Amino acid sequence: MALKYEADGKVLEIDHDKCNGDAACVDVCPSSVFEIVGGKSTAPKMSECIECCACVSGCPEEAIKHSSC
Numbered sequence: 531m532a533l534k535y536e537a538d539g540k541v542l543e544i545d546h547d548k549c550n551g552d553a554a555c556v557d558v559c560p561s562s563v564f565e566i567v568g569g570k571s572t573a574p575k576m577s578e579c580i581e582c583c584a585c586v587s588g589c590p591e592e593a594i595k596h597s598s599c
């Protein structure tokens with residue numbers, strides 16, 4: 531299952547079949563977009579995203595896709 535988040539034309543997808551909840555995205559995101567809920571990554575603050583792509587490159591499970599990266 532993939533969760534999809536959209537804000538200001540940006541689209542972020544998190545694949546929960548791949549996500550292991552290790553919070554690498556929480557650690558690397560400079561805008562505090564992510565939150566681990568129930569052992570999986572969520573992106574409740576997608577509107578704060580600055581399109582730096584750190585989450586895409588930083589996820590060890592390659593669970594994150596971003597329309598700008």
Ligand code: SF4
Pocket residue numbers: 558559560561562563578579580581582583584585586596
């Ligand atoms: S692209 Fe950068 S700012 Fe946006 S969610 Fe990923 S790490 Fe955070």
